[in-house]
Amino acid sequence: MRAVSDGATGLKGDARRQSLLHVRGRSVAWVPPLLLLVAIVAVDYRTSSDFRILSWIVLVPGIAAAICGVWGTAAFAVLAPATYVAADVALPHEFEAGLPDLVLAGIGGVLATAACVVRVRSERRMVHMQDVAATIRRTVLRPLPPGWGGLEHAAVYLAADSEARVGGDFYDIQIGLYGTRVILGDVQGKGLGAVEAAAALLGTFRETGYHEPELATVAERLEERLQRHILMRVALGSEDGERFATAVLIGFPEEEPETVQAVVLGHDCPLVVGPDGVRSLPPGHGLPLGMAALDPAGGPLPVHRVPLRPGETLLMTTDGVTEARNSDGVFYPLTDDVTAAVAADPGIARPRRLVAFVRERTLRHCGGRLADDTTVFAVRRTKGAKGVGNGDGNGRLRA
Incomplete structure (x- = not known):
């Protein structure tokens, strides 16, 4: 970007x-x-x-x-x-x-x-x-304090429209009563319509991520919010009713300091990057937000629990990274590139270095010509943090 x-x-x-x-x-x-x-x-x-x-x-x-x-x-x-x-x-x-x-x-x-x-x-x-x-970008993608929610984090956002500087990609970290929750998403389409949908989803995430005890419930509330947003926009004649968004929801529960919860909604699965190598979170979580009606089962969303060892980083990207093409039309090989980089220098696994590496390599691969908004977001538990939330699990904030 x-x-x-x-x-x-x-x-x-x-x-x-x-x-x-x-x-x-x-x-x-x-x-x-x-x-x-x-x-x-x-x-x-x-x-x-x-x-x-x-x-x-x-x-x-x-x-x-x-x-x-x-x-x-x-x-x-x-x-x-x-x-x-x-x-x-x-x-x-x-x-x-x-x-x-x-x-x-x-x-x-x-x-x-x-x-x-x-x-x-x-x-x-x-x-x-x-x-x-x-100002819109700062409102949608609010600045995150260092160590927010007990997480070391880094992010970079590159808008495909360099003049607009804002698009449908969104991410956030929300501390809450049941641990810290992280989201990264990508609203289908571009322009102000995508920005409005991203703002609506972030507002819902910040509330439900704080209050709801189950990560699956947070995902359900996001689905409901997008459906209501689309309904209103269609009534105003501003939408065609086909808006959707892919998203990744990550939970860092207080009671499981070496485990993360994950719900992937039609998005590329995050990578777990550590000094020992790179692995992907399991796929097949759920449909994109706004498409729940296409699910014939209609049951609760599965929440995967994945071990996250000390020193391992969760790397999340939007499709601006994975769909970046070079002059020959070849997609950027994110997993292979990160795997080779970590093998050569395990320090690449730190969030700030990892985000900088993926950003540079993506832009180099596509020659600086981004076809879509691009976000790279990396988080990991801070050293020595047993829990990353701000509650006691009983609906009360800790002092």
């Missing part, structure tokens, strides 16, 4: 500071148009009357409009005609270009300044939209 200020009143802002060229924190955006102005005058002075380029001064405000602020462009809009007059007057009478080219330079300066105003305003709107997208 991954500098603006001068301008008329109301046009100053972050967009302008981001677009200026800087050297040691100082803007040098004025240098290129100034050099062009000097070069035009110098060349015109040293050439004969058969090669007159003084009228090219009209280009100077145009260059300034592309990289300078409004006041900078306005300054060049004045400086260019003034330089034209001074240079033209200095020439012998028979070589003077005259009034028409001066008028052209003046009009060019006015148009360049107007174009700069439009550009700066557009930049400010773009930065505002990026801020909105970043």
Whole structure:
């Protein structure tokens, strides 16, 4: 997956500071148009009357409009005609270009300044939209404190749309009365509809993950929430009723410090990565969220209990990783790549290093061209932690 200020009143802002060229924190955006102005005058002075380029001064405000602020462009809009007059007057009478080219330079300066105003305003709107997208992302994917819920964790999210910076992938860690719960999911589709569904599912997970004693019940509540969300969106005419989401639910029960509970809902099974190797959690847990009606049995979801030894990390990814293709159309071999890396360096199993490794290798495999939103999420129990929740199992919070 991954500098603006001068301008008329109301046009100053972050967009302008981001677009200026800087050297040691100082803007040098004025240098290129100034050099062009000097070069035009110098060349015109040293050439004969058969090669007159003084009228090219009209280009100077145009260059300034592309990289300078409004006041900078306005300054060049004045400086260019003034330089034209001074240079033209200095020439012998028979070589003077005259009034028409001066008028052209003046009009060019006015148009360049107007174009700069439009550009700066557009930049400010773009930065505002990026801020909105970043706020939405922080709301959906809230920052997680180090060691939250007794877990060492690391995550990276890469949006396929680099401008939007937000999509349908989601993850979270929720401490609760019956241990810590972890979720990673991927809402089908893209755009704001996928973001809304992800936000709805995360809100439900944060409540049920805290209160419910059974991980299967958390999964059932997520299914109900997505169905209700889809029903509302269809009633509003904003959905076609076919939205679904894949997800992984992991529970770290207080009473089983070396065991994790897992429910995989149509998602790629997490990998258990440790110094001794890599293994996958058992598949076949349940259908994706939003598709429970397709289950003929309709029984309770199976919850797998998997041993997790000290030093082992759970690696969860969305299909942006496993479906990343190279130029030959070959999918990224996640399991094989991680297995080889751990064999060469067992320290790769630490969450932060593991996430960084998978991110780098995925981007290298696809040449940086992500076809889908991509999330890499890794968690493991902190050293010496017997339990990772925040309750006593009887519905009471511990102090």
